[in-house]
Amino acid sequence: MELTMENIGNLHGVSHSHQTGDLMNSPHARQSATHRNLVSSHGRSAMVSSMASILDGAGEYRTDHSLSGPLHPAMTMSCDSSMSLSSTYTTLTPLQHHLPPISNVSEKFHHHPHPHAHHHPAHQRLAAGNVSGSFTLMRDDRGLASMSNLYGHYSKDLSGMGQPLSPLSNGLGSLHNSQQTLSAYGPSAHLGNDKMISTGGFESHAAMLGRGEEHLARGLGGHGAGIMSSLNGINHHHHHHSHTHSQANGSVLSERDRQAAGAGGQGGGSGQVEEINTKEVAQRITAELKRYSIPQAIFAQRILCRSQGTLSDLLRNPKPWSKLKSGRETFRRMWKWLQEPEFQRMSALRLAGE
DNA sequence: TTGAAGTCAATATT
DNA sequence: AATATTGACTTCAA
Structure with a gap:
């Protein structure tokens, strides 16, 4: 894709x-x-x-x-x-099918045509039939749960949340997702940038496309603040980079790009042509990896098809989108991963590695 | 041919 | 064990 x-x-x-x-x-x-x-x-x-x-x-x-x-x-x-x-x-x-418009959620799973039913494709199946919101959450939960089996650490996170399972936990689970959302907040502030693919404007689209998760999380916004702070914290902490990027903020991109977007633009866009706020993506990826205790090596290899060293560097010194050439692909992958619901992220990690 | 961008693999650090 | 740094190397575009 x-x-x-x-x-x-x-x-x-x-x-x-x-x-x-x-x-x-x-x-x-x-x-x-x-x-x-x-x-x-x-x-x-x-x-x-x-x-x-x-x-x-x-x-x-x-x-x-x-x-x-x-x-x-x-x-x-x-x-x-x-x-x-x-x-x-x-x-x-258009990559759209990726985000089926609500009713077709089940289709999504088709893609997962894997022949070997070996594992536990079960959760996916179950999850399928439903439509938006709440159900999405369920799926997530299941996904996570299953994951925890595979990766010990994952479970830790869950436990940390205090609610292993139960209907409510679902809500919470997705909640912590909201951290992403919150990050949207951050960047916008810094950059004052509007057109980046970063969570801002794009998100609404996503929601519309039937991606309940995100907007949902967003709705819950309340704690965003807390999470946010953590992110910011990270930012501040890392002042020590010796790098001289001219673009500390990272993303000052272009106004003119949006025309391009508009041109290609078809509304559907799950946003592939867009520019990505690399700085933000880097932060978010870093945060997610930490949250789930996913080692860079694993993520790099399974999701990005890159080496650990490469990922580390990208995460720490993301170059602005405008300066990227083929390296954009890597960021697209990261972005894409961030866009996926938990269960999908996990399964991706799992699949590539078996 | 040169230089920038991207990576990797090895190695250093934490 | 995981992450950071670095030197070598390829590819692409002046």
């Missing part, structure tokens, strides 16, 4: 070279010539295999993409290059 987005994004910009570039980048292609290549390859194979299982007929799919065009969803697929070919039908799949 992301490819799709990428392509679209790049369209107005440069030509094909770009998209291919991205594709090539992530995988192993990079340092091919070197000896390292060998080394990297091993990790690669693992990924590939897992991917294959996820996408079941991956191989076929590629060749035959025309058929499955619409179905392969924006799901949590990991890195891999399989889609390079799929770029064909790019324009059509």
Whole structure:
């Protein structure tokens, strides 16, 4: 999917070279010539295999993409290059399907066509049928719960919240989500920037699209303050960076970009073409990782398909969107992850790693 | 050819 | 154990 987005994004910009570039980048292609290549390859194979299982007929799919065009969803697929070919039908799949308009929530799960029913696909299934709000929450909860099994640490967070399970806990669970929302607050203040994809304006869209979670959390706003403070705290603490970024704030982006957005704009936009407030995303990712005790290495590898060192650097010294080239893809992934409901995030972490 | 952007893998720190 | 830093290396665009 992301490819799709990428392509679209790049369209107005440069030509094909770009998209291919991205594709090539992530995988192993990079340092091919070197000896390292060998080394990297091993990790690669693992990924590939897992991917294959996820996408079941991956191989076929590629060749035959025309058929499955619409179905392969924006799901949590990991890195891999399989889609390079799929770029064909790019324009059509707006990534929208990712956020089904309420009624079709169940569809979402289709994408998860994994052949092996091995684990506990159960929770997903259950979750499916429902529509917005409250149900979404339920799903989340389940997701988390299941996750906790896999990752010991996750549970800790839950316990910390004080309410393991119970209907109410659902509410709370999503609540802590709100931290994201709150962050929206922060940046806007700093940057005074409006058009970033960051939580602000975008969020409403998301909500409209049927993504109950976020707006819901937002509604609860009350504690936002508390969380907020924590974020800010982080900011302040880290004053020690020796880096000389001209852009301490990070994101001063452009006014003119929005035209681009508008142009491409179709309302649906789950926002792929938009610019991302890298600083904010970095903060939020950092916060989430901490919250769930997800090590950078895991996140980097499974969600971003990057190394721990890379992630660490991106998190600490995010470059402004306007200065990014292919590196945008990485931030898009982070952003996308942030946009997903808990259970999906977790499953993504899980899937890529098995 | 050169330089910037991105990464990785190894290594240093915490 | 997790995160931070760094040197090497590729790719892309002047």
